[in-house]
Amino acid sequence: MFxxxxxxxWYFVHTITWESLDGKQRxxxxxxxxxxxxxxxxxxxxxxxxxxxxxxxEDVDKMSNESMKMFMAKFLYEKF
Numbered sequence: 163m164f165x166x167x168x169x170x171x172w173y174f175v176h177t178i179t180w181e182s183l184d185g186k187q188r189x190x191x192x193x194x195x196x197x198x199x200x201x202x203x204x205x206x207x208x209x210x211x212x213x214x215x216x217x218x219x220e221d222v223d224k225m226s227n228e229s230m231k232m233f234m235a236k237f238l239y240e241k242f
Contacts, residue, residue, distance in 0.1 A: 174202040188216045
């Protein structure tokens, strides 16, 4: 199952752009959190300007540790 997840993560990173999502960014961010697509999440987070626009409190409870670390790096330390 790990290989399938890794391939999907790679595929999304190389084929989907922020502009092609057309207002569906919030759904894609929760999708990448749910399925542990960390590279795709990192790509999406480069264009996110506000945490509250794209993530609910319920989504934070369901995030993996890696996803939480990415959000903390993005919004506290401005690393992305």
